Amino acid sequence: MGFRTHPRDPKDVEARTPTKREVTSAVMSTFDPMGLASPVLIEGKALIQSIWRSGIDWDDVILEKDEVAWKRYMENLRMLQGLRIARCFSYCNTEGELHTFTDASEKAYACAVYWRQKTDESTYRVTLLAGKARVTPLRPVSIPRLELQAALLGTRMAQAIANELDIAVGRRTYWTDSSTVLTWIKTDPRTFKPFVAHRLAEIEESTKPQEWRWVPGSQNPADDATREAPADFDHTHRWFNGPEFLMWDESRWPKPRTFKQEPSGEEKEAYLVATARTADAQPTPDPHRFSSWVRLLRATARVLQFIELCRPRKESACVSRQLEQQDPTWRTTRAKQPRSTWKIRTPEAPTEAWLPLDPPHLKKAEKILLRSSQGESFGEKDPERHPKLRRLDVVMEDGLLRLRGRIDAAQYIDAGCKRPIVLDGKHVIARLLIKHYHEAFQHGNHATVMNEVRQRYWILGLRSIIRATAVRCQWCKVYRSTPRLPPTGDLPIERLRHGEPPFTCAAVDYFGPMTVTVGRRHEKRWGVLFTCLTTRAVHMELAASLTADSMLLALRRMAARRGMPKVIYSDNGTNFVGANKELKQAIENAREADVVSRAAQMNIKWKFIPPGAPNMGGAWERLVRSVKTALAVTLKERHPREEVLHTLLLEAEHVVNSRPLVAREESWESEALTPNHFLIGRSCGAPSIGDYRDEDLTGKKNMESGEAYGRPLLE
Template sequence: MNFRPTAYGIFRTSEFRTPTNLDVHRSGVEWNDHIRPEEHARWVRWLDELKLLASLRILDTTRPRGHGRRATMIRRMGKSRVTQLRPVSIPRLELQGCLLSARLAATIQSEHKDIKPNKRYFWMDSNTALQWIRSDPRDFKPYVAHRLGEIDELTSASEWRYVPTSLNVADVATREDAPPLQYDDVWFQGPNFLREREGEWPKDLKSSKQLEEAICEQIACLRNNKPLSKDSRLLQLTPYLDDAGLLRVEGRIDKTVGVNESTKRPVILDGKHRITRLLVEHYHRRALHRAQELVVNELRQRYWILQLRPTVRAVAAHCLLCRYRRATPQPQRMGDLPAARLQHNRRPFSFTGVDFFGPMEVTVGRGRQKRYGMLFTCLTIRAVHVEITENLTTDSTIMGLRRMIARRGTPTMIYCDNGTNLRGAHMELKRSIAELDSDALRNDGLVRGIEWKFIPPGAPEMAGAWERMVRTFKSSLRAVLKERAPRPETLSTLMAEVEALVNSRPITYVSVDPNYPEALTPNHFLIGTSSNGPAFD
């Protein structure tokens, strides 16, 4: 059967959409295709029910109030949408229905500009969508945030109320097994609770049902006028249930004037309940994730939370931002030592790190000049050797290296940073080696066979072995150098003494046990003893 002309005519005249149309829509049938027999049977049954609309009369009602001076006008209007073929979660569909309701209310109000309602109520049975509307739209993803933003522009969060699913008359039109609607049905007349006082309307789950789940046993006892058990946590609080079903503390300050009712008789909340944790988390964020006592004091003004301080501490302990703020860097696993630090059976200073420190002023005649310290560190035994240079030029660096080689021997490998002078020394030495190789004196060359290695630029951590010794040497020199600008001879003497002092430091554990061997020092490898004092006979 091709039902296009009939459906098109009904849609154009009455704009009806029913579950029958939805089933055909979801089945994937194209506009010119024939529908299946079962769909055709439902379609014919729906057409028969549609004839009953001829006897249905829906009238606008005006009820006078206050001796005719005020009137209550009842308008009825409905609207529905077809869901997408792509699966969408139920909370998002409920939110889409809330947006449709807000748009419909705005349309009605714009078309009746002479009538301005005092109050508006939007009823829904989705607690998830209700909490979304009461939250900040910026906290959600774009799909939810965009719809919440429009709802916030058209309505107020206080206008949205919760209604149980059993009392939600909007579900009648979505049920396939629903009987034909009559004018006396709740679909047209509205739910019965709207004719009651506002205090008799359905309570919000946010303040009633979820609170009962936390301390349901105590609430059941109070509702049945039974005494609380002796081990109840509420026994000393004199609890009672108010008209809204909330559990409150009965105090002795009811006659206080100018104090809010929530302060005189605060609501009792269980600190372990999820809703209470969310409430404490809200106050924790308002306090900028600090001042727990401030959070305790603010909560204490309006609520009586069982185990208040432990609850506040637990919320702060699980707060992700607070955990990031309190986190301390974990010590990283040290990498393997380089091969130069693990050499054995080699002469001291075979593998050397070099660096400069200074400048230091010296008095020459009546003037002052600058001197620099060129520190060599043995990467194997951690001994130091210092030479004084007049400047940081390449020639001065080569001269200092030659003096060190004359006293300590030729290094196999030299590590250093990327200083310009050291780079120049490396190039000069390469040229010198090339010249000495072609000369008859190459076997007597002092700088032959030295391999230079430069650490990568911007990686000072790779120079820690000699940078630490520079600090140690400078600290010791600062302690013994009393003059601001000593004579060159004085500076040379003090540098040699400090060098001997640094080489006398223990590099192993110093034990007070008489049976423990002597601590090892760099001087043991250089001069055979821990210090350069007189030897014992």
């Protein structure tokens, strides 16, 4: 095993500037699992890191500075062509020594493991077993940390080699030129920060502090794998044979040095914690771990209850001088007995009992939680002067901040309502409290929750917190959510004929019946609504029956005043839900018999919406509702004469045609665009003629009656 002993001549690769992909392929193609050529190959890994840091793509040529390093790396590879390494490191089965050297620099950190074996009384043989070099991370790391990384790398490699060797290892020695690392290894790892502590703990598991020794940097062979490649890298190099002092007796090795321990910045900071006991300090659970105010309150009450049970109970045992059983010598000595002594009562055996939460514990827990919330929000010292409470008149009562109002003299009002407790709405306890009120009052509206909260608490920013609580409430999300509306379709071409006169494309619909007075009898009349699909104007006609002739007469009257339509839309009768059977049958018969044929003679194209799709007739159904709303103001249960009803229909038509088609964007605009602008050139109609009273409704003058009926509508 080892790197390729006869690598190919790299002149063909040096002929041009390589790309990132080619450099990576060439560097990674070298196979050196034992790290024997680490001083040369580490430059290739550093080159890949530099190219990666430049941010170029895989097929882009490398930068000029990287090209210089690339050529130098290819030149250094030629030194490996004639390199021959003897892999036999032990000529006898006697035990030997493992010597591990570690070093680090800003470029890389490395280790080298050597086998030292005694051949005769004064001769030693040193052979390189394995080496390893790694580039430093992209993120800057201090040199002491890199030296520690190198020491950990050497520890792992020495342990792996020792486990694989069949020859007994008599001694292990680890060499480093870092005085900081030597000081760390001889110190308790728990005194350092996690980065250093974790690595020192692993080193401590495999080595002993006395196995680590210091070596000068000039005699450290691991330093060759952290610098530039040596110019004379052959089998006689120090990297393969180890430092010269390993050939000598141990007495001539580098002497241990005593280093002055100085702060390295990796030690943990020591804090002196002084505890002070206050009378108001109470243990409270972490409110962030609770999702309900009731649970937090009960948990706090249980903690208080547990503390009371853990405290030793004291009882007063009075010794009376009057009882001879307690003091038999009292009559002779007349000695005074101690008044009372305190005895700690200890139960003979532990008992188990379920103690329910009583109101005193709950009230005490609530007071502790509210006091904790105020202390965290407004501070423990002078909370009345907190900037958030600058505009509020607050007072401190029984350890709680309360808002002082002007109703202190009111009777039969709870004291908590007179002076509510002040809380910050951003605190978690206040949010849990608002959530409790929101759920307790059946997820009611904001005003209800706000009214109930302010009976006892004055929470800053209450309205916004209630709104946010309702938004986060899962119940409100489920039961108050609205379905997602489907995307609206395109308008038909008849709705977009803006260059043609009104009512060129129209729609017709019936509504009613409405009762009118004819002589002494009541008869039914139906309203016929024509709407322009382009301008959204309406035209009203009164039909005496539901026959096809009556419908066509209404169409002729509309055409005489508005012009003959080219296209007419209507439903097919199935959408008249709630209408009488006669109206449905008449519309269906009219569609099937006379209306279509006669409309064709008038050069009118009649279109019907599909059955069971009333949404397609929304263009006229919505206007029918507007007309009905306008008529409901005047008609109600009255039975006007036919002429009065006709007048009311026309006035309702005028009101509907006076509605704005678009909203006014600016307040200085005189009026909005209405359908009347397309029909009569202006929005409003003629003013009312005369002034009439409600008594005129019973008169015989139809004009006065119609005017009185229509006055509320126009108002």
